[in-house]
Every structure is written in C-alpha cells, then in structure tokens.
Amino acid sequence: MSLLPTAELHLHIEGTLEPELILALAERNGIELPYANLEDLRAQYQFTDLQSFLNLYYENMAVLQTEQDFADMTRAYLRRAAAAGVRHAEVMMDPQAHLSRGITLETCVNGVASALATSEEQFGVSTELIAAFLRDEPAEEALAVLENLLAMDAPIIGIGLDSAEVGNPPRDFVALYERAHAAGLKCIAHAGEEGPPEYIREALDLLKVARIDHGIRCLEDENLVERLVEDQTPLTVCPLSNVRLRTVDTLTDHPLPQMLERGLNVSVNSDDPAYFGGYMDENFNQLQGTFAFDANQLAQLARNSVRSAFITDARRRELL
Ligand code: HPA
Ligand code: ZN
Numbered sequence: 471m472s473l474l475p476t477a478e479l480h481l482h483i484e485g486t487l488e489p490e491l492i493l494a495l496a497e498r499n500g501i502e503l504p505y506a507n508l509e510d511l512r513a514q515y516q517f518t519d520l521q522s523f524l525n526l527y528y529e530n531m532a533v534l535q536t537e538q539d540f541a542d543m544t545r546a547y548l549r550r551a552a553a554a555g556v557r558h559a560e561v562m563m564d565p566q567a568h569l570s571r572g573i574t575l576e577t578c579v580n581g582v583a584s585a586l587a588t589s590e591e592q593f594g595v596s597t598e599l600i601a602a603f604l605r606d607e608p609a610e611e612a613l614a615v616l617e618n619l620l621a622m623d624a625p626i627i628g629i630g631l632d633s634a635e636v637g638n639p640p641r642d643f644v645a646l647y648e649r650a651h652a653a654g655l656k657c658i659a660h661a662g663e664e665g666p667p668e669y670i671r672e673a674l675d676l677l678k679v680a681r682i683d684h685g686i687r688c689l690e691d692e693n694l695v696e697r698l699v700e701d702q703t704p705l706t707v708c709p710l711s712n713v714r715l716r717t718v719d720t721l722t723d724h725p726l727p728q729m730l731e732r733g734l735n736v737s738v739n740s741d742d743p744a745y746f747g748g749y750m751d752e753n754f755n756q757l758q759g760t761f762a763f764d765a766n767q768l769a770q771l772a773r774n775s776v777r778s779a780f781i782t783d784a785r786r787r788e789l790l
Pocket of ligand 1: 482485520527632633634660663711741742
C-alpha cells in the first residue's frame with residue numbers, strides 16, 4: 471500500500487522511546503535499569519489496561535536526563551514518522567513526568583523543541599508542540615506548570631490532558647483550561663478512551679476543547695454522536711493503542727469503520743508507537759489488512775487528519 475500523506479495529531483513523544491534507545495540512554499547516563507537486556511525489557515510490553523502501560527511508560531522515562539536525550543528521542547520519532555508518510559506532527563510532551571524526577575522544564579522543553587525546529591528542513595515534517603498535563607496529579611500543580619511554561623515563553627501551541635482517565639474527570643481542570651484559552655493556546659484533551667461518554671461532554675462543555683483524543687466511547691451515547699457529527703469535532707483515534715491497552719479485544723472489533731460510517735471526523739494516530747506495535751504506516755497497514763478500506767475511506771481518514779490540524783490554510787492546501 472502506498473503511503474498516505476497524513477498529519478499525526480495524537481502522539482506522546484515519550485511514547486516514542488524505543489527499547490534500544492532506552493538501553494543506549496541508560497548506558498550513556500549511567501542509569502541502572504531493572505532489566506538485564508533488550509529481551510528482558512521487551513518482555514514487559516504486555517498490557518492489561520491503560521494503567522499497566524503508564525507504569526512502564528513513566529518508569530522508562532528515567533533514562534531521559536539531558537536536552538540531548540530529549541532531542542535524540544524526538545529526532546528518532548521524526549525520522550520514523552517521515553518514513554511512515556507523516557507530513558505534519560503535533561507532538562505532546564508530559565512536562566510533569568520530568569519535573570517530578572528533578573529534570574527542569576528548560577531541559578525537557580528545549581530538548582524536544584530543538585529537534586522539532588529542524589524537522590521541516592531535515593525530514594519534511596512540519597511540527598507543533600503541545601504540553602500535556604497529568605490528570606492523575608493535582609490540578610493546581612498543572613496550573614503552576616502552565617504558568618511556568620508561559621513565563622519561559624515555551625514554544626507550545628496548545629495544551630492537552632492525559633494519563634489515568636477513570637476517576638479523573640475533565641471538570642477538575644476548568645481553571646487550567648481557562649488560563650490556556652486566555653493565553654491564546656489551542657486546547658485538546660484525552661476523553662472516552664477508558665472513561666465514559668460523559669467525560670467527552672465535559673471536555674467539550676467545560677474545557678471547550680477543539681479536539682478529543684481517542685473519543686471512541688462516544689458511540690455509547692447517541693446524542694453525543696449526533697453532536698460530534700454535527701460539529702465535525704475531530705476525534706484522534708489510535709487503533710493499535712486501543713488493542714494493546716485492551717480497550718477493544720482485537721482490531722476486528724475496533725469501531726473505526728462504524729465511526730467513519732456515521733460521519734464522525736476521525737483520524738488515525740499512533741499514540742505511543744514504541745509501546746503499541748507501530749507508527750502511522752503500521753496502523754494503516756493493519757487497518758487495511760483487517761477492514762480492507764476502499765480508496766475513498768483511506769483518503770477520508772488522511773484528509774480528516776489534515777483538516778483537523780492546527781496549521782495555516784496555506785499549509786493545509788499543501789497537504790490536502
Ligand atoms: N492515554 C492516556 N495517557 C497517556 C497515553 C494514553 O494513551 N499515552 C501517554 N499518556
Ligand atoms: Zn494518548
């Protein structure tokens with residue numbers, strides 16, 4: 471299958487840290503990992519739910535110590551994404567996951583941003599950076615970190631909300647999102663991955679987000695589906711992630727075809743590709759192998775990603 475030019479809208483840069491790079495950075499930084507070798511590390515990548523993945527995801531971040539480490543991780547993603555047909559990437563990062571380990575905002579933000587800055591020239595991939603906040607940590611902490619990002623004039627285009635969803639509803643983060651809107655930032659949030667449709671409504675009504683990350687549980691609420699179709703709210707769906715985190719049993723059971731059929735604005739994204747078995751191309755390959763989408767459906771998925779991106783109309787025209 472030829473590669474579709476796409477925009478990747480749902481991607482956690484820390485989730486692109488491949489096992490080989492984890493071991494290399496551990497060596498470079500003199501960090502002891504609880505794994506003897508690559509095989510031992512790879513054996514950990516079996517998840518039962520979101521939390522079981524998050525435990526390993528946060529643990530592996532210990533190897534990210536210097537700006538260079540963050541830049542190397544980011545550059546490796548961009549190279550791989552370009553090979554997967556990605557032409558524009560909106561990259562989330564989790565500043566709190568680094569601050570809590572004693573890594574400064576400057577180190578993590580500048581490291582990621584320095585690789586993004588040369589991406590268009592180096593890989594032909596335009597980029598934006600989004601700061602995601604951890605919903606299982608206090609909302610006051612998130613707001614303080616946002617203030618610090620604004621004070622340092624961090625090159626972020628927007629904010630997101632991620633980590634353990636159930637029990638950590640969007641309504642707890644109203645002040646954070648009000649501040650972000652006031653600062654002119656784009657606003658997105660994970661909702662309806664493991665959490666109920668009500669969380670998608672809260673993200674829309676209370677946080678006033680422009681896109682929903684995942685959103686697949688909207689299908690449990692017919693009124694909500696109708697609203698999302700009417701407004702063409704982008705839902706950044708991550709098929710391989712949903713399978714690996716057991717949100718769906720198998721790819722065959724994934725609701726993406728149904729979502730497309732209903733006229734929802736769905737795109738395909740890789741989420742944490744180093745953990746979930748594939749980048750953009752592999753997501754499309756497996757979807758194609760499972761659902762045999764026709765050319766129109768494939769083009770619709772690619773077009774949805776471009777029309778939902780935070781880019782200028784001129785850039786959109788280049789990509790459509
Ligand atoms: N869901 C929620 N939080 C996350 C994810 C995810 O898939 N990846 C990294 N943080
Ligand atoms: Zn995600």
